Amino acid sequence: MKRLLLTLSLSLTLALVTHAAEVTSPNGDIKVDFQLVNSVPTYSVSFRGKTIVKPSKLGYELAKGENLLDGFTLVGDETSAFDETWKPVWGENSSIRNNYKELLVQLVQKSTERYMNLRFRVYNEGVGLRYEFPQKGKLNYFTVKEECTEIAMTGNHTAWWIPGDYDTQEYEYTKSRLSEIRGLFKKAVTDNISQKTFSPTGVQTSLMLKTDDGLYLNLHEAALVNYPAMNLNLDDKNMVFKSWLTPDAQGMKGYLQTPCKSPWRTIMITDDARKVLASNLILNLNDPCAYEDTSWIRPVKYIGVWWEMISDKADWAYTQQFPSVILGETDYSKAKPSGRHAANNANVRRYIDFAAENGFDQVLVEGWNIGWEDSEGNLKEQVFDFLTPYPDFDIKALNAYAHAKGVKLMMHHETSSSVMNYEKYMDRAYKLMNDYGYNAVKSGYVGDIIPRGEHHYSQIEINHYLYAVKRAADFRIMVNAHEAVRPTGLCRTYPNLIGNESARGTEYQAFGGIKPGHTAILPFTRLQGGPMDYTPGIFEMDCANGSHVNSTICGQLALYVTMYSPLQMAADFPENYLKHPDAFQFIKDVAVDWDKSLYLEAEPMEYITAARKAKGSNNWFVGSVAGAKPHKSILSLDFLDKSRKYEATIYTDGTHADYKTNPQSYKIEKKTVTSKTKLTLHSVAGGGYAISIIAK
Ligand code: NOJ
Numbered sequence: 088m089k090r091l092l093l094t095l096s097l098s099l100t101l102a103l104v105t106h107a108a109e110v111t112s113p114n115g116d117i118k119v120d121f122q123l124v125n126s127v128p129t130y131s132v133s134f135r136g137k138t139i140v141k142p143s144k145l146g147y148e149l150a151k152g153e154n155l156l157d158g159f160t161l162v163g164d165e166t167s168a169f170d171e172t173w174k175p176v177w178g179e180n181s182s183i184r185n186n187y188k189e190l191l192v193q194l195v196q197k198s199t200e201r202y203m204n205l206r207f208r209v210y211n212e213g214v215g216l217r218y219e220f221p222q223k224g225k226l227n228y229f230t231v232k233e234e235c236t237e238i239a240m241t242g243n244h245t246a247w248w249i250p251g252d253y254d255t256q257e258y259e260y261t262k263s264r265l266s267e268i269r270g271l272f273k274k275a276v277t278d279n280i281s282q283k284t285f286s287p288t289g290v291q292t293s294l295m296l297k298t299d300d301g302l303y304l305n306l307h308e309a310a311l312v313n314y315p316a317m318n319l320n321l322d323d324k325n326m327v328f329k330s331w332l333t334p335d336a337q338g339m340k341g342y343l344q345t346p347c348k349s350p351w352r353t354i355m356i357t358d359d360a361r362k363v364l365a366s367n368l369i370l371n372l373n374d375p376c377a378y379e380d381t382s383w384i385r386p387v388k389y390i391g392v393w394w395e396m397i398s399d400k401a402d403w404a405y406t407q408q409f410p411s412v413i414l415g416e417t418d419y420s421k422a423k424p425s426g427r428h429a430a431n432n433a434n435v436r437r438y439i440d441f442a443a444e445n446g447f448d449q450v451l452v453e454g455w456n457i458g459w460e461d462s463e464g465n466l467k468e469q470v471f472d473f474l475t476p477y478p479d480f481d482i483k484a485l486n487a488y489a490h491a492k493g494v495k496l497m498m499h500h501e502t503s504s505s506v507m508n509y510e511k512y513m514d515r516a517y518k519l520m521n522d523y524g525y526n527a528v529k530s531g532y533v534g535d536i537i538p539r540g541e542h543h544y545s546q547i548e549i550n551h552y553l554y555a556v557k558r559a560a561d562f563r564i565m566v567n568a569h570e571a572v573r574p575t576g577l578c579r580t581y582p583n584l585i586g587n588e589s590a591r592g593t594e595y596q597a598f599g600g601i602k603p604g605h606t607a608i609l610p611f612t613r614l615q616g617g618p619m620d621y622t623p624g625i626f627e628m629d630c631a632n633g634s635h636v637n638s639t640i641c642g643q644l645a646l647y648v649t650m651y652s653p654l655q656m657a658a659d660f661p662e663n664y665l666k667h668p669d670a671f672q673f674i675k676d677v678a679v680d681w682d683k684s685l686y687l688e689a690e691p692m693e694y695i696t697a698a699r700k701a702k703g704s705n706n707w708f709v710g711s712v713a714g715a716k717p718h719k720s721i722l723s724l725d726f727l728d729k730s731r732k733y734e735a736t737i738y739t740d741g742t743h744a745d746y747k748t749n750p751q752s753y754k755i756e757k758k759t760v761t762s763k764t765k766l767t768l769h770s771v772a773g774g775g776y777a778i779s780i781i782a783k
């Protein structure tokens with residue numbers, strides 16, 4: 088009897104709901120329910136009446152043990168609606184609708200007099216939720232031990248995941264059931280120069296999921312500012328994801344000062360995979376553009392002195408003479424060149440000529456500055472000074488040569504992850520760029536972070552990446568950061584952030600190869616937060632170092648359309664393009680900025696077909712990538728203007744193309760098409776197709 092009473096009273100206590108509120112998406116499909124259950128903030132989400140996120144708790148563990156987990160009462164709540172259309176500086180579409188309903192819940196933990204608000208924004212395709220801490224009551228400075236956001240799944244969904252890590256996203260994706268992550272985890276953790284996993288069920292966002300009844304879910308974050316990046320740790324007994332922030336060198340997970348807010352935690356829900364790709368949820372949850380004048384920000388199509396080093400045909404370093412380098416002391420003027428330095432005057436001129444002849448805007452040159460002889464693995468603070476060119480790189484003459492031909496050089500700042508060193512040089516480095524007429528920099532963060540003990544995704548580094556972008560804007564410079572944190576839509580606010588890597592890019596094709604399917608999952612995951620400098624366009628699949636690029640030429644062409652980016656590289660050597668001038672024509676023609684984008688077919692890791700209308704023109708470009716299986720598309724061109732005729736050039740895999748044994752086989756067909764045309768197109772496994780559709 089006693090036991091029964093205890094159970095009864097326990098379950099009564101468990102069910103004590105002191106406040107409930109709800110908010111639905113503009114079209115009514117998605118509903119968020121908020122409740123204070125036993126004074127614990129709790130939310131759940133449903134889609135067309137079906138539970139998608141089961142009751143999940145919200146709150147924080149703080150460093151000094153005074154948690155923000157329970158003991159909350161309601162101060163007030165309010166709902167509102169928002170609907171506006173905005174124009175991005177560059178993008179997949181020239182205008183974007185931002186339409187949501189919002190619920191703001193204001194809470195107080197009475198015993199400590201600390202206030203915490205929860206803001207939910209519900210869109211037709213998903214939910215954003217964030218914590219806000221007003222400067223009110225007793226909460227002023229506080230240190231986070233862990234953010235305790237739960238996202239409770241309803242089942243053992245299929246997931247496309249990469250290992251949770253504090254330092255890198257450069258992994259291949261694994262497709263598995265949630266329950267299988269633990270068993271597959273070790274195999275999924277491939278080597279990287281800097282990496283730190285934390286749990287055998289830890290995964291990164293953006294995480295793509297599919298339920299057994301065919302719903303597509305995507306978990307990510309938006310507007311990551313002054314806060315550590317979030318991984319998710321899965322409680323695989325209960326299928327509950329828990330936020331897991333990146334710690335700093337002290338093991339702490341965020342130093343906050345009120346008023347402040349967390350990034351948005353996002354949950355996308357749709358019954359159509361194409362809608363995941365078309366979604367603007369992450370961009371919409373970011374603030375509008377912070378700059379008044381954006382006339383200096385322009386999409387860029389570029390080539391580079393790059394693949395030579397990546398594929399081991401040449402070196403970044405000038406000499407092989409120095410066992411180590413001390414900046415300011417090591418005398419390069421007397422050094423014997425190795426003969427393998429690619430960033431030399433003659434070679435850079437060759438690339439500039441090729442760029443000018445073929446309509447490229449810029450030429451990236453890596454290995455232009457001293458220090459590369461001793462650039463890895465020594466946790467050195469001063470590897471590069473970002474100011475001193477090698478003796479065979481004439482920075483003044485080469486920029487003048489490029490400008491005379493209507494081309495710009497693209498700067499390269501490999502920081503070797505010595506962030507503190509880069510910050511010391513940053514203003515001078517940007518000024519040097521202004522002096523010689525560079526307007527874009529590719530930066531990089533290879534290796535472990537200095538200050539030592541910090542991680543690529545700790546709060547202090549998150550602040551560095553944004554500082555570098557904002558400071559660059561003062562010099563009218565565009566930034567493309569590699570190995571920085573994966574993007575969370577900040578390019579809406581700071582559109583000079585024109586690219587990031589932050590995933591396994593084409594370079595890994597030269598480091599042993601990437602499995603087919605990778606480029607058919609990245610737009611569902613990594614690209615949710617912003618464009619990727621994937622560096623496509625490899626035509627010669629056999630690299631100097633013996634590695635094989637697992638793709639076909641048409642598979643490479645497709646990426647200029649399927650992997651949206653305002654910054655697109657043609658990564659192969661000029662001589663390899665000259666061997667296939669007819670296929671290269673597509674790379675020359677394809678646009679890098681768009682009025683309109685349509686996703687025609689999509690299934691994660693299997694295939695993506697996109698059609699995009701070039702900005703300010705009536706021309707369309709179509710791309711389709713296939714994963715590990717061949718793909719057949721029956722394509723209706725009904726998106727074309729009904730009153731026009733177009734000349735289509737169709738680039739497809741050859742009948743016997745094979746990404747391993749026959750990757751350079753392709754067919755090119757030209758024909759007149761209209762909005763009534765239907766095309767049946769085949770891609771081989773790891774291949775794809777591309778079409779340019781030019782208005783007559
Ligand atoms: C890694 C980057 O991803 C790659 O593009 C670059 O060439 C090297 N770091 C050297 O900076």
Ligand code: CA
Binds near residue numbers: 588592
């Ligand atoms: Ca990289």
